[in-house]
Amino acid sequence: MKKFSIVVAGGGSTFTPGIVLMLLENIKRFPLREIKFYDNDGARQKIIADACAIILQEKAPDIKFSYSTDPKEMFSDVDFVMAHIRVGKYKMREQDEKIPLRHGVLGQETCGPGGIAYGMRSIGGVLEILNYMETYSPNAWMLNYSNPAAIVAEATRRIKPDAKILNICDMPIGIESRMAQIAGLKSRKEMRVRYYGLNHFGWWSRIEDLQGNDLMPKIIDHVKKYGYIPLSDTAHVEASWNDTFAKAKDVSALDSTTLPNTYLKYYLFPDYVVKHSNPDYTRANEVMDNREKTVFGSCRAITEQKNSSAGHLEIDEHASYIVDLASAIAFNTQERMLLIVPNNGSLENFSSDAMVEIPCIVGSSGPEPLVMGPIPLFQKGLMEQQVAVEKLVVEAWIEKSYQKLWQAITLSKTVPSASVAKAILDDLIIANKDYWPELK
Ligand code: NAD
Numbered sequence: 001m002k003k004f005s006i007v008v009a010g011g012g013s014t015f016t017p018g019i020v021l022m023l024l025e026n027i028k029r030f031p032l033r034e035i036k037f038y039d040n041d042g043a044r045q046k047i048i049a050d051a052c053a054i055i056l057q058e059k060a061p062d063i064k065f066s067y068s069t070d071p072k073e074m075f076s077d078v079d080f081v082m083a084h085i086r087v088g089k090y091k092m093r094e095q096d097e098k099i100p101l102r103h104g105v106l107g108q109e110t111c112g113p114g115g116i117a118y119g120m121r122s123i124g125g126v127l128e129i130l131n132y133m134e135t136y137s138p139n140a141w142m143l144n145y146s147n148p149a150a151i152v153a154e155a156t157r158r159i160k161p162d163a164k165i166l167n168i169c170d171m172p173i174g175i176e177s178r179m180a181q182i183a184g185l186k187s188r189k190e191m192r193v194r195y196y197g198l199n200h201f202g203w204w205s206r207i208e209d210l211q212g213n214d215l216m217p218k219i220i221d222h223v224k225k226y227g228y229i230p231l232s233d234t235a236h237v238e239a240s241w242n243d244t245f246a247k248a249k250d251v252s253a254l255d256s257t258t259l260p261n262t263y264l265k266y267y268l269f270p271d272y273v274v275k276h277s278n279p280d281y282t283r284a285n286e287v288m289d290n291r292e293k294t295v296f297g298s299c300r301a302i303t304e305q306k307n308s309s310a311g312h313l314e315i316d317e318h319a320s321y322i323v324d325l326a327s328a329i330a331f332n333t334q335e336r337m338l339l340i341v342p343n344n345g346s347l348e349n350f351s352s353d354a355m356v357e358i359p360c361i362v363g364s365s366g367p368e369p370l371v372m373g374p375i376p377l378f379q380k381g382l383m384e385q386q387v388a389v390e391k392l393v394v395e396a397w398i399e400k401s402y403q404k405l406w407q408a409i410t411l412s413k414t415v416p417s418a419s420v421a422k423a424i425l426d427d428l429i430i431a432n433k434d435y436w437p438e439l440k
């Protein structure tokens with residue numbers, strides 16, 4: 001069996017150790033000869049990488065491992081780029097969340113003005129990684145889960161339409177795992193779904209078991225009472241995520257024939273979200289105080305004691321969708337997966353040049369999107385507004401246009417007026433001066 005070489009871009013991410021452990025767990029179906037880490041923050045990456053070196057030495061000494069901030073070294077001779085960068089890191093995520101809240105608008109990593117601000121930072125970073133791949137390993141594929149995926153995907157569609165990049169999100173996977181539990185199945189892989197929407201903005205329109213039995217009535221009945229919280233809930237999730245899964249109860253009430261992505265709460269209940277936010281302590285603070293401290297603390301302990309059992313790093317089994325995707329390309333598995341791809345007629349009454357999240361069959365030559373047919377008026381109306389926001393952000397970045405970015409923020413369903421949009425934009429420009437193009 002062929003063995004592959006991969007580079008993790010954003011080696012210093014809090015998700016990197018969990019993904020390395022997940023890759024080791026799946027090594028039989030996706031064999032590796034080399035793992036490399038690339039990050040533009042060498043000091044942050046070193047803490048994660050030194051611990052991963054010890055883990056790999058213990059568990060898989062045959063896999064060559066290296067890390068660097070030098071793109072030529074890290075992007076040469078790779079088959080896959082697994083990209084999860086966060087341009088501006090948590091310090092800027094905190095600004096994305098807190099600036100809109102100061103104006104009474106919700107502050108979220110990927111939705112509303114915060115997601116737009118993050119998009120304006122991410123586009124350049126993701127394009128840079130893509131260019132490194134095309135320069136040093138032109139046959140490689142980039143599996144991108146850097147956020148905000150919707151805006152990043154639209155930017156690469158516009159600027160590099162032929163690039164070998166696949167954009168994927170783990171939210172539907174997390175929700176489907178809960179749905180499987182609700183339906184009494186062992187795994188989400190025992191379900192076959194129809195789904196349509198934009199990234200962090202979509203609906204399941206059909207869910208069947210592998211025999212073709214309709215599971216929608218049972219799951220809808222549960223979600224209407226409890227949201228996406230299974231009756232015997234054993235998952236360790238923080239209170240803020242638990243609230244999001246529970247709130248799906250109210251989100252689902254808007255349409256009785258589909259099941260919603262949890263992120264729709266930000267667009268359909270923004271007043272509720274603002275009311276339940278603490279403007280001085282947002283999700284970025286929670287992540288810095290919990291996940292970042294635990295992961296970096298564990299890595300430091302492993303490096304000091306030169307032993308992987310000195311830390312508490314968990315396998316990110318849920319991230320095995322990345323191996324599913326890489327294997328689909330590497331071994332032509334023809335697996336059915338949700339990806340963010342150009343619509344091209346799949347949603348027949350929606351713009352063909354919109355980046356939509358839909359099921360695709362994935363093989364060695366990439367994704368083949370499935371036809372999801374026409375979409376209902378409620379969803380179509382919401383999606384048209386949101387896709388226009390995403391396209392305006394990309395145009396604003398390309399043209400360095402203040403006006404288009406103001407239009408984008410104004411058009412976001414989370415923002416009440418053009419004057420509030422302008423006030424938020426002017427604050428965001430100051431906060432992002434080291435990251436955004438200078439707007440005209
Ligand atoms: P993090 O800040 O811990 O890690 C991001 C890393 O990217 C940092 O080490 C940073 O130095 C590095 N980086 C920033 N800009 C870079 C650049 N231009 N080139 C190279 N490296 C750069 O963040 P995290 O919380 O671990 O999340 C990482 C990313 O993964 C985020 O974009 C997050 O939104 C995304 N994510 C996506 C999904 C999904 O479903 N699509 C799921 C989870 C996380």
Ligand code: G6P
Pocket residue numbers: 109110147169170171172283287
């Ligand atoms: C889900 C989404 C990701 C997002 C993440 C945020 O997994 O699909 O796109 O980045 O949640 O999680 P966090 O724990 O960082 O708030």
Ligand code: MN
Pocket residue numbers: 149168169170171200
């Ligand atoms: Mn996502």
